[in-house]
Amino acid sequence: MYSPEPILEMRGISKTFPGVKALNDVQLTIYPGEIHALMGENGAGKSTLMKVLSGAYQADPGGEIRIDGKPVVIDGPLAAKACGIAIIYQELALAPNLTVAENIHLGMEIGRRGMIDRQAMAEGCGEILKRLGATFGPRTLVADLSIAERQLVEIARAVHARSRILVMDEPTTALSSRETDRLFALVRQLRAEGLAIIYISHRMAEVYELSDRVSVLRDGTYVGTLGRDEIRPETIVRMMVGRDLSSFYKKDHVPGVRNAPVLEVRNVGDGARVRGCSFTLHAGEVLGLAGLVGAGRTELARLVYGADTRTSGEIVIAGKPADIRRPQDAIDAGLVYLTEDRKAQGVFLDMTVAENLNLGVIGRDARAGILNRGKGRWRAARAIKSLTIRVASPDVTVGSLSGGNQQKVLLSRLLETEPKVLILDEPTRGVDIGAKSEIYRIIDQLAKTGVGILVISSELPEIVGIADRVLVMREGEIAGEVGGETGYAITQENIIALATGVDRSLMAAE
Structure with missing residues (x-):
């Protein structure tokens, strides 16, 4: 699998910021030709450790970094590059x-007679692009490339620089499943060529599929490293958060399937991707919506919310017909929607936490056109405390927060409208294990207060763990239901059976 001699050893690495010990005596050992996953909650120290490795941060005195068994001093990005270290960040650094x-x-332009020799540069990287399977050429403008193709340019840059250690930070966040498969094939190819790859991801399935070993950090300390035969989701979770996976999905609310309906969707469709969908959501119920990619889950949610135009059907909220033609109509009727793309369609990254939290209700406290900023700050402080948003101050920008805290800010804004119905579309996408646990707790607490919650998720363990019933979509229609009074157990196997059209006689009963 990999060489018996490590290519990289980080020993006793600590990093102190004013008032905060971000890393405390951390160690990490990487071998050539291995994919080594680095896991931990947001704030566990992964990014800080990698910034020490890249030369962006200087570690506290007393630690040591070794390359090929020899101590090295990495006092800046150029020193890291000279050691064969390349980092591909989640936000790609391309022009x-x-x-x-x-x-x-x-930074390594080829010159000729005082001019940049673009011909030589194109020839110099053409072979690498071909080897990596690129479908574009060296003269293609980066602005014309997709996210996956730009990522390939970053990898080509690392290979061209003869990097021996490649760090990949959440590389699949913005990729489709097909693009992700291509990336995985490329990562395996690079491993076979002898590169050492440090792979940072919150997605357990990716880590399990790709990794030769996994190292875990928690609260700035090194917890341990697992070999390939030891990698199990429950083991990794226990190391990351200090508790068992089973505690994630603990339900304190009583399933509300016998309560009064808060949302009735009758024969809703858009004439194309969604056809004749009907379902009922009860007060205090967590209803899952599952299905394969392209089944129409998000499309259905957007029709109900009024974000897209429906061509058929009716919507009833708390027993009253709701004429929802746009999102504001839904909000006025007591229905809110947490989008799957929080950065593009949810939070305002350059605005403060307090401003984001108050956006939906900012006019509620205004008098004669003058905003009551004191009430807004009180509301923000209350939301930060109740949803455990980890933030130094309500005045910091949302863009500076972790993915999990951004998600909680967006959720807080929706909850300030005091909804009867909450639609959550991929509520834990791109957030760490600890933040997932907190979001599940929030969902459970909201259900206890009588809010009806519809959860769309591509993670089947999540749907199975938190839902009282699960609707399954296939090809734009609701193919069936499990849980509740259906007689069918809420299992991954039963959900996949409905999603793929398997004979129901093969499904497991309660």
């Missing part, structure tokens, strides 16, 4: 106005 070749050679 979109330059060509692929110009980006690959950035």
